[in-house]
Amino acid sequence: MLKNLKETMKNAPIVRRGTYNYFIHPISDGVPLVRPELLREVIACIVKNANLEVDKIVTVEAMGLPLGAALSTMTDIPFIIIRKRKYELPGEIAVHQATGYSKGELYLNGINKGDRVLIVDDVISTGGTMKAVIQALEQAGAIIEDIVVVIERGEGRKVIEDMGYRVQTIIKIDVDEHGVKILGCIDDKL
Template identity: 55%
Template sequence: MFNKLVESLKTCPIVKRGEYNYFIHPISDGVPIVEPALLREVAVLMLRALDLKGVDKIVVAEAMGIHIGVALSLMTDLPLTIIRKREYQLSGEVALHQTTGYSKGELYLNGIEKGDRVVVIDDVFSTGGTMKAILKGLADKGAEVSDVLVVIKRGECDIGRPYKYLVEIEVTKSGVNVKDTKF
């Protein structure tokens, strides 16, 4: 079931972003090409893993949460909100500060009401900085987080609550080692 995700990770290129060994993969970068069969495999695994009971909305972050969020939304009929890097100044918008292993920036959360039950999905966990910012924003809005899932977990990562992942990897300067698969 994990064939396409695991095999594509084992052969993906690494580039340096400062000291950070950055792996380049279709699910986490959208390049060189997102094959439908890979996206479908990831979508089916996410659907199998997630606790969707009573869930109202799916939450993802721009950019690389979008394709997996759309796939899950189409399969579940759950609406999707995309946390954007652009400010809209809509009523109720929440600004979040994102810090990753190689960047800092602002994110803007819209479309969440007090009492919403949500799942949050993302492509990668590395430092967990992005997910911590998202969870803080959702808590500030009074949303209840039913489940958090990442497709690819790289390294140890504490986000202050339990979460699920599909694949755990280790990234070195010469490549990706797949350490574990779930679901």
């Protein structure tokens, strides 16, 4: 299982952004090419491991979109996209997000008080995006049933677990100027 994910992670190019070693991968960046067998493998793993007893799937623009769409199609659970653009709809919730290499606002629409949600995202590194997502969902009165992230890098998982939430990740990596090192995989029970 997860053969495609492991192989593509090992071969992911590294780009420096200041002092940050940024890995480029189809799941986290949509380049160079998102192959259906990779996406299918990742979604099958999420279906197998996530709590799907939810009303809505919540994901974050931009690379959460293919994950949310594919998962919604497989499970018939509708999905919400937390956007980086304001729509000014009634009840819209804005929260500030800061990551290891960017910051900005996120906007949540379409969540009602009491909605049971599954959060799905591509990467957790510092936990900044996930923290903002959780704050928006708490403010909306949603019940976070589960959080699943494809790629874990850094201390972000611990930040979210310290907030009282469990985070499942599919693959855990470390990155340096020489490439990506796989530290663990859900197959190995991270």
